[in-house]
Amino acid sequence: AQSVSQHNHHVILSEAASLELGCNYSYGGTVNLFWYVQYPGQHLQLLLKYFSGDPLVKGIKGFEAEFIKSKFSFNLRKPSVQWSDTAEYFCAVIMNRDDKIIFGKGTRLHILP
C-alpha cells in the first residue's frame, strides 16, 4: 500500500542546532511532495513543495528539502533552528497525478531556548 513514513516522531534540539527530519514514501511512479508545518494553536501551513525540476527546494523561514528519487526520500533541513521553529511537521505526498494527498504521521519538534 502507498504510504508516507516519518521516522522521527519527536525531536528535541537546542537553538542553533542543525535539523534534518526524514520522510520516505513507498511508490515507484511520479510524485509531488510537500512539507507542512503546524505551529501550536495554528492551522497547517505549507513550508515548501516539489513538483519537478531542481530536487533541492527552498521554502519559507530558511527551510529546505531535497528530493532523492533513488531513496524515495524528501528530507527537510534547516542549518540553524530557532525557538520559534517549535511545531509539528508533516510530510505529504501525491503519488498519482489526480490522487489524494497522503500525509505522514508528523514529527513534533521542540526547540530548547
Next chain:
Amino acid sequence: KAGVTQTPRYLIKTRGQQVTLSCSPISGHRSVSWYQQTPGQGLQFLFEYFSETQRNKGNFPGRFSGRQFSNSRSEMNVSTLELGDSALYLCASSSGEGLTEAFFGQGTRLTVV
C-alpha cells in the same frame, strides 16, 4: 482573499449522537478534502469532493459521510458517534485541477463524551 473557514471551532457531543461540520473553501476553489487528526494516527484522509461529487475516499466506516454544495461549501457528517471519533477534523481546499497544494482551515475540535 479569505482563507478556509470551518465551523464550529469546538464541539462536544455524547456517544450515539450525530454531528455535522461545515467547511467554506477559498473562493474559486472547487475541491474540498476532509481529514481526521489524532495523536495516535496522525492525519488521515477521509474524503474529497470536487464539483459536488465525491472523487476520493479514505478508509473510514460508513458513519462518516459528506457532501458538497454548488457553491463548493462542504459538510461532513458523523452518525452514531463513538468515543474514538474525538479528534481535530480538518478541511482543505484546492483548485482541484491537476497538481495543486491544499490550503487548510483551522479545524473543528470534536470531543465525544
